[in-house]
Amino acid sequence: MEKSGLVATKSGRVKLPALILLSLISAIFIIVFFQTNKKSKMQTTGSVKGILKNKQGMPVADAAVMIKEGSHEFNDMASVSNGQGEFFVSGIVIPGRYVLQIEHSSGTTVKEINVQSNDTLIVINL
């Protein structure tokens, strides 16, 4: 039995209006949608800067820095550190977790980094 948009049982007793029920479901859907969308929009691609230092705290130049593993897909380039020991990890999804491999004059160093924002500065002591 249906009357003026109201949902009724067989016994004729009226339950919640269909419109209110529909509104509730829509509200929940919209909240979930915007929460999900907000979460995904917080993710971005970018580049972060790092500095390589040796045991004496001096910058390490000409080292090759590359991503070995990552929580997201990454470009397969390698950055070469400059005279100030500066390097970049570029084209990565932020936030994300990445394992860097560094080839330098003293050998190979592997470091895991957790990048939370574009302005993260990574300092690696070799």
Add this chain to the structure above:
Amino acid sequence: MKSKSISERNGNGHSHVETLTENPSYGQTNPSFAQNFMKETSAYPELSETEVEDVEGVSILRPGEGDKEVFSKLETESAENETSFEETGFDMPGAETDLMDAFYASYPELITKMQTEAKEVIIGADNRVRIFNTTVYPWRAICSLRITAKDNSQWIGTGWLVAPRTVITAGHCVFMHDHGGWAKSIEVIPGLNDATKPFGSGVSANLRSVTGWTTSKNRDFDYGAIILPASYRPGDRTGYFGFGVKTDAYLMSSVLNLSGYPGDKRTFRNGDQQWFMALKPKSVSSRVIRYDIDTMGGQSGAPVWVKVGDVRTCVGIHTNGHLSGNSATRIVTPVFNNIQLWKNQGL
């Protein structure tokens, strides 16, 4: 490796298959392959039907604009329109013997051994093979790239010759969104072997890519090119790769060869080494080929090719790494057309 089922539809499902007319000038050594060879032309450039990354800073282009060519310089160079979807490579006969390192002249037995080890076949999982002799084809047509970005940051990558002066590579090797856009300069070193540059090197800032990469930052359009100066024509001596559009089924049944200059094999301050591996792909999509071939930073832009007899055809440009599979930008019709255009600019 467990293989995935192959979709009978390619990309957006609007593909059609037609028989390629055999061109005797291609010099196919396997007639049965040539006779049965099929090529596929699909409506790939429909960006609306491809995935767009859900990240900030990505703008959506109108359908079909993704493969629009863009330049690092303002001048426009004319080029002929081509209709073929298979472009043959070129191996310079006789160059191999002339360009052997003096070391190999002293130890000729090593040449046979190294060439045997470096055959383009399926090799064991996670095993890269070093190319010791980079003066033979096709290894000499693969180039180490030393990239200086606009902000003066330094990078290493890989590229491959398709013409005397045209090097194909990843879009992110020529245009770096987070480092000033177009690279300031790129040194191209064909066949680099530690400190040895058997074909010298050339520096260029004459770069190419497409709007799908430079504007949209879309991984599906991550490809580009370097046009070397007229004074440096390494492809005349090294030969160069062919490239072509292949179907899903063809790719899934093929062994993919990949060789480049990984940063983890770098000789500190003494150059780079070329390393090779081959495997069948894990999957193919309308714009990307995925595989378990081991790669490391520095191999961006490396050629991904199939070999049938003496014919080598590049089908992808290596760009990305990930635990779920490393990947290449697939050469589909619009990509093919742009590579063809850029090839003509480097003749």
